[in-house]
Amino acid sequence: MSITYLEAIREAQAKLLRDDERVFIYGEDVGGTFGGAFKATKGLAKEFPGRVLNTPISEDAMVGAAIGAALEGMRPIVEMQFADFSSTALNQILNNAGTHYWRTNVPVPITVRLPCGGTKGSGPFHSQSMESIYAHYPGLIVMTPATVEDAYTMLIEAVTIDDPVVYCEHKYLYYHLKADKLPTEGGLPTGRARIAREGRDLTIVAYSAMLHEGLAVADELAREGFETEVVDLRTVKPLDTETILASVARTGRLLCVGESFPWGGATAEVISRVTSEGFHLLDAAPQRVNAKDTPIPYHPNLWAAHRPNAKTIADKARTLLRE
Amino acid sequence: MLQTAPRRKKSTASRAAPHERFLEAFRWMLLARTLEDKLVSLYRGGLITGGVYVGRGQEAVSVACGLFLQKGDIFAPLIRDQAGRSAFGEPLVDVTRTYLGSRQGPMRGRDGNIHRGRPRDNQLAMISHLGAMVSVTVGVLLAKRFKREKNFVGLSCIGEGGMQTGSFHEGMNLAAVEQVPLVVVATNNHYAYSTPNDREFACHDLVDRAIGYGFEGYTIDGNDLTNCLDVIGGAVKRARAGRPPQLVVASILRLSGHGEHDDASYVTDEMKRQPFARDCLKVAEQMIVDLNLVDPETLREWREDAAAQVDQAIATAQKEAAPEADQEDWCAVSTRRIADQIE
Structure with a gap:
């Protein structure tokens, strides 16, 4: 079942x-x-x-x-x-x-x-x-x-x-x-992020459907020898800065992924907080991947390119890992 | 003393002899006018920050909105409803504390002037976005129905300006779909801030909308306290008895600016000569004198009593401390375990 x-x-x-x-x-x-x-x-x-x-x-x-x-x-x-x-x-x-x-x-x-x-x-x-x-x-x-x-x-x-x-x-x-089945107990407290996959080379912070794109990228990068930590925010407000900073402390590199438009927003907030509170933890400039700054297109060819996907996320991750 | 009207189990207004009900309403109007005149003075003297918004000219309509509501009823007043708020049971000191910025007021300095309310006591706190409180009132009534309460009504106030918002239309339609016991009292004071009726709507009469919404509609002369009490009292009674939602449209002239910062120079002389431009408080007082409902000495005592209550409420608020930024909680959610994580 x-x-x-x-x-x-x-x-x-x-x-x-x-x-x-x-x-x-x-x-x-x-x-x-x-x-x-x-x-x-x-x-x-x-x-x-x-x-x-x-x-x-x-x-x-x-x-x-x-x-x-x-x-x-x-x-x-x-x-x-x-x-x-x-x-x-x-x-x-x-x-x-x-x-x-x-x-x-x-x-x-x-x-x-x-x-x-x-x-x-x-x-x-x-x-x-x-x-x-x-x-x-x-x-x-x-x-x-x-x-x-x-x-x-x-x-x-x-x-x-x-x-x-x-x-x-x-x-x-x-x-x-x-x-397989529904949980019988409550999950993590509201406002607590979850480490969806552990790693030491790069932190991908994602939420909602983008978590799964992030996990797919982590699989791909693993085949190339990189261990990616994936953080599932679960709630974007409150934002679990503590868990994110702890992850960045382990990896030194941060990539945020969100499906919404690129101007401001949850991914920008994560990067802003990490830069302000954990600048010393970073080995490279933090990056993010969002949708494009246009309305969301109808045609599947355009739509697939408008939103972040495993390829665009992986490309950005590889660039970040090379820095 | 009228200091606070305890919410009656049964509205005495609906049972009182007409002249007694008229006199009670008059006293709330007098209290509201006295209070608001004083607030205007304080504002002009620089003692009130923000704005002062008064119900001058609207007291007869407003008092009728508050007077027929009973314990368990819900009231959603708007900008110019001091008389109704007082008649419903809002303590004067809530008003003065809010305007003067006392941290002991219901809004604790976090919101000001007419945005105050006590939702736990069934008086909703309006937001500035007009029309929004109609559906909120509908929701409270829905909840009362879910809880199997009986014999309740809600009364939501609006102006002809707010009647032109999408939110108002949605709220009215929803009220009728849900068949909740709602009375909406709309006061056409002939100006949305400075914009006259001919740039606000193009229908022949606003009350004609009632049938479109599925409401029963009535019009009143907002200068005539007896008319206001009869029609709004009747609407409350019909809603309580399970008739469809009720729309009452009153006609008045706003005898002030939009706020006290506004000299209302756009109000034409012709407008001021219209029958609806009369001062409802003066009209009511003239009726008391003409019919000899009380003697001049009693009227004088009522004035003094209103002034004394207002002075006391202002003195109380003025003695109280203002909110301090370094003692403020600065947290907009109530759930502490979550609030602690929001920086």
Whole structure:
């Protein structure tokens, strides 16, 4: 038996609905017999009547309502149909949920699920990775699970946390990533990165789907005699600077990989912190690989070249290792 | 003393004889006006940082928004709702502490002026992005339904400016889809900051939108306290009784600038001569005098009482310490184990 990343997300929600009567799911097409554009809520409306609710195409109001429900003691999960559409709810997420605890001392325990990242043929408006925008604003936790186990335990954790959580689930991993079974215990604490592979020559810091590209590169480089350490950030906010610095202390070289646009963002933040706090640990200038600074293309040929992939990451890694 | 209106189990306003209800409402209006006049003085004297935003001319509409809500109801006031906030139960000292920057206020110096609220006491804290609080109010009502509470309503305030936002439209539509017991009171004060109605919307009457949203719609003369109390009180009652969401559109003229930094020189003389430009507080007082509802001596005592309450609330806040940057927590999330990792 095996379980996919997507099934883990569904199972986590089923468990949350079963264990906690405060939980409900709110979003476009999540209810009825449909179960969401990606089927992440398939069957849940039937199993939990009245608690998995379809909404109008109103991202702003979906999140606004979730904020209100959370203030009144509920634990809403909002599903954005695509992460890209959360841009029309930015005001509620950033300015309302994100500021609320700071302003009023009353936290807003909402979880906003963002199906993010590229799949071929999806084009500019169904492929975006939004984690850096949410991480930039105060008051939000931003999760980017890269494994089936983390997809499951981190979603459960997200709903437990009293603060607003933006949970970035990668659409490419939905079906491609499988595990033998769901974890029976919680994972690492929120905000703690994981060493996905140990090495001593180079540190690759990645998250979400890019973790797997990073691991593929590590395999390739191993055949060339280099041992690559791969750090899975798990959450981009908080950012586990300690684990990253410890890794860079072992390897002296840092390459950050993110699927989002190149201007600023999570990879730039990692490099900024390592440069500021661990400059003396570095044997070469830290590097990063991101998507290109254009909208995300539709055609598979263009799309494959737009996002970081094992080849572009490996090329950058080899350059870095030669320095 | 009216210092704080304890949220009644049952609204007395809905049961009181009409003239008693009118007089209670008048006293909250008087208190709000007295307080805001004083805040304006403090602002002009340089004692308030940021801005001062008053509800001058809107008190009759606003007080009716707060007066009919009971324990368990939810109130989402907006910029010009001091009268409603007081009638709902907001202590005056919350206002003065917030404006004067006391660290003992509900916002502790982290937010100012009209952005205050006490969500735990069912008074939501507005954000400046207009329309956003409608769906938040819907969400609170949804939660109450999930929790199987009974007999509750929510009231969300908006202006004709905020009615033109996408967020407002989404919130209204969602309220009707969810059939939550919501009353939205929209006050058309004829200017969005400096922009007059003809550049704000092109529909014949804003209340016509009610049917499009799936609301029941009513209009009121915002200068006429009796009309405000009757119609908003009726809307609250209908929402509580399970009728569709209610939209009440009031017409007034804002008798101030957008904030006290604004001299409102764009308001034309013709506009000031319109019937809706009358001062609702003066109209209400004239009615009290004409109908001899209370004697002049009582009116004088009420004024003195309002002034004394305001003075006391200001004196309290002025004695209190300001927030200190080096004692501030500087952390925007509440979960300590996570907060410690966010630098």
